[in-house]
Amino acid sequence: MTSTPTQQPDPVLADTAAVELARAAAQEEAGAERIGDHVGVIAEDEVSATHLFEAEHAGYRGWNWAVTVAFAGPGTPLSVSEVVLLPGDEALVAPDWVPWHERVRAGDLGVGDLLPAPEDDPRLAPGYVASDDPAVEEVALEVGLGRVRVLSREGVLDAAQRWHSGDFGPRSEMARSAPAHCGTCGFYQRVAGSLGAAFGICANELTPADGHVVHVEYGCGAHSEVEVEGGPAIPVADVVYDDAVLDVEANEVFDAGADTASAGTPAGTSAGESGQ
Structure with a gap:
């Protein structure tokens, strides 16, 4: 519903008394929230009209309180028929709802999730219908009707394009x-x-x-017939020195009572030779 009137309502439905009645009804519905300015009135039919007030709810920018008032004829009081929040021309609204089976994308399926194929899934065809796949037809003849459904031609082409x-x-x-x-x-x-x-x-x-x-035309460096110039490829691991696992032994304690002369004599000489 827009905030611009498109029809002229009955004067009784558009006068000041009708506006105040509609505002009071909107205020009762809004509670403590303030009701904004009156922005228009739209004739619904000969006996009812809808008054629009700016909504000042947080997150409802551009929305309007829409209050429909009605009267049963001359001499009868006005009455309130409905109070609702409706988006205006510049309102922020949620996108159109999309069925879940149209929102699912590759990779969305998790552990324990169930994703049944639609009855009219174009990727599948009944197993007793020609599948354009000789291997499937051969199996179907051997075991009766075979599987309930098999890949249709569209399903085969779709998979091939995706994998390619x-x-x-x-x-x-x-x-x-x-x-x-x-x-x-x-x-x-x-x-x-x-x-x-x-x-x-x-x-x-x-x-x-x-x-x-x-x-069939994919490839990688681990092809079964790949050869490396200069001999077969030998994986070489990098040597890493990790001092966190080294065994450490304490030095031997020096014996102060040992023969000092022997301790001071160079290896391979006698005491007499050392004094010469």
Whole structure:
């Protein structure tokens, strides 16, 4: 509702008495909060009109108290039908509500969360309908109808596009600096179905891609056939000196009663030789 009147109400519904009645009703609803200026009146129909007052609630800038008053005809008193807060033209309002299944994004699913697929999910198709995937069709024939739902063509293309442009796709920084592609790597395990033409799983535990879907043209420095000039690559660990784990032994106590002559004689000489 705007604060600018768009219709002319009955004079009885717009006079001073109607304004004061509406203000009193708004004040009762607002409690201790102050009711602002009267900013307009809008005719609802022939027997009712809504008066607008500025709301001065904290956080409700641009909102109006809307008080609808009515009368039953000449000689009858005015009555208050409704008191509500409504946003004006410049009011701050919450964004339109979006259903939760449209707000969920990749990575939002946590431990213990449940995320059922919608009945009309375009990424899935009934298992007894052609899936455009020969591998799926073969399995369905062997075990009856197979799974209740399988990937639809849209679901396959959506996954392929997401994986192709992801961290393990051919355009990633790692792939651009790799010596060879995953398609020629012994650790590359191709996935089944139509996606197997371009994607597989990395089985090298020493790479960041281990256990992830990788594109056939992705690659990294741990390719099974990689060679280093000058011999095999030998990992060299940095030697760190840590004095916190050193064993410390106390010096032997000097025996003051020992033979001072012997103590003062250089090693390898006799007492007589030392006096010469």
